[in-house]
Amino acid sequence: MTTVLEAYQREFAEALAKALNVTLADVERQLKPADPQHADFTFPTFALAKTLKEAPLAIAARVASQLEAPSFDIAAAGGYVNARIKAMPFTGHVLDAARAQGLGYGGSDSGRGKTVVIDYSSPNIAKPIAYHHIRSTAIGHALANLYRASGYQVEGINYLGDWGKQFGLVAVGFQEWGDPARKHEVSHLVEVYQKANKRADGDKKANLAPDVAFDESARAFFRRMELGDPQALAFWEEVRRVSIDDFKKVYQRLGIAFEHYEGESRYQGKMESVIAQITAKPGTKESDGALIVDMPYDDNEPPVLLKKTDGSTLYATRDITAAVDRFERFHFARALYVVATDQSLHFRQVFKVLDLMGKEWAKTLTHVNFGRVHGMSTRQGNLKLLREVLDEASARALEKVNENIAEGRMQTDNPKLLAEQIGIGGIVFNDLKNPRTTDYTFRWEDILNFEGHSGPYLQYAHARTLSILTKGGGAPKQCDAALLTLPEEQALVRSVAKLPKVVADAIEHNEPSLLARHLLELAAEFSRYFTAGNQDRTKRILLDEEGPLRAARLGLTDAVRLSLANGLRWLGLATPERM
């Protein structure tokens, strides 16, 4: 599926190759999008100057005069050959593509017949969902949407930390401080867990020494779980169910539905056969009483531990087993692990082991890493819960909504729902707008700032497109794109045209921020266009008199609306009709 923009770029590239008598590949290596004030595409000739033994300026001038590319206005500037796309038929092609594909515009069929497994969110049971869980959750969700929009079968897995000593801590903690009547309240379980954890590990700040006996009883409880003790497992199952039900409340607010809820417990009893495979190839050996993978290690690289001295397994063992299991189930073309950068070494090693095991699909595994959220832990009571942040965002948006209602600027049947959509949009977008690997610091005032280029800014632009379309009697079936000659209109057409390429890039790099940034550009251009109409009535979309120009502008507005709506949805933001 070739996009409109790609087709135009190709025309320019082929004309250049012909005029210069070089290969298409040579041209495409240098050809790039230009600064909009100069052109749409530009070709720097400097690299060719040597081989052609001709000055860049001379090459550019010569080529510009010879080029046969009827869709473009060509000009030489400095050593560059600049190509600006002629408004027609380009504008018509872009509007037709966007409006014909509608809610699919921007997507493609590039993933048809392929499956992608995405491991994301993956909280630990019996621990609180802190704000920073938004990272894996939002990034993974956006990627799942983008892959789906590109034709992939998506298997989203919420890989819960549902097995381990923490259940022993909850259990013995519950015996100590638990209120049986509050057994179904996650907040109570978390409270108990945190207290128990502190008692077992000690707490320097509270001057509390580790309680070894307490810790041992927690370990004993977990051992009972591993041995299949029905009572212990019943308690575990109960806690697990209560936790998942609670998680789902947050996921529902974020509009997320996982294909699979599973966890580390799935691999109990399944690891021995994988360890046997590793032992066969590439090999295992004993080291200080533990079982490690026998493979070449870099200097100072720690070994991959499969079993502790006491014979129990580790998370590398589980992740290797899980990868094998996932491939057997899904035969994926790609598998993504949306997990923080902290664990880069772990995944490098896991992937390496799988590769050495002879799994040819190991090269399709990708650690989609992301940066940390600073400033939200350590000091007691300083942990920001995700739910608190969502609540706060929703409340803040509600103030603004009520204000707008009071001033008669908007009406809505459901202010609370609208505020929820806007508030959560702000939070999610804030997390997606920068490249994944960037760290950021938690600050209420930043995270809840919905002014400027934020999620609500995009939602607002989208709502305005709808408002105009509604007032204008809906999008026209047909329109004459040749009438869209204003610079503001041509800028918008180009932004709309870029969307499919942006989505493809976002998938290629597993980077939702590419889409986030493009939507800001598109929304900003629309806002400018809109405001221009307030200052100059001839630039209005809804011109006083009906006619072909008004229809054309409504058609463009419709294409913008579709682009914004699709992009917002894929990023995981709601698209309220009014705000």
Place this chain on the structure above:
RNA sequence: GCGCUCGUAGCUCAGCUGGAUAGAGCAUCGGCCUUCGAAGCCGAGGGUCGGGGGUUCGAAUCCCUCCGAGCGCGCCA
């Protein structure tokens, strides 16, 4: 100590497979609502792109080095 990542405007960050005067948002200051919705738009000030060296026609971008920060480095996940 070893490895990975990063140092760009007062703050938070884009730009980094080298290309035309380094861009946004926030904050500050100044304009634009008898409304196609001001959660918006326009403008101003503000940067030796951490320091130094190198490669190149050209470096925020690549290489080296120094300074500074974060993360990781066998029986937690």
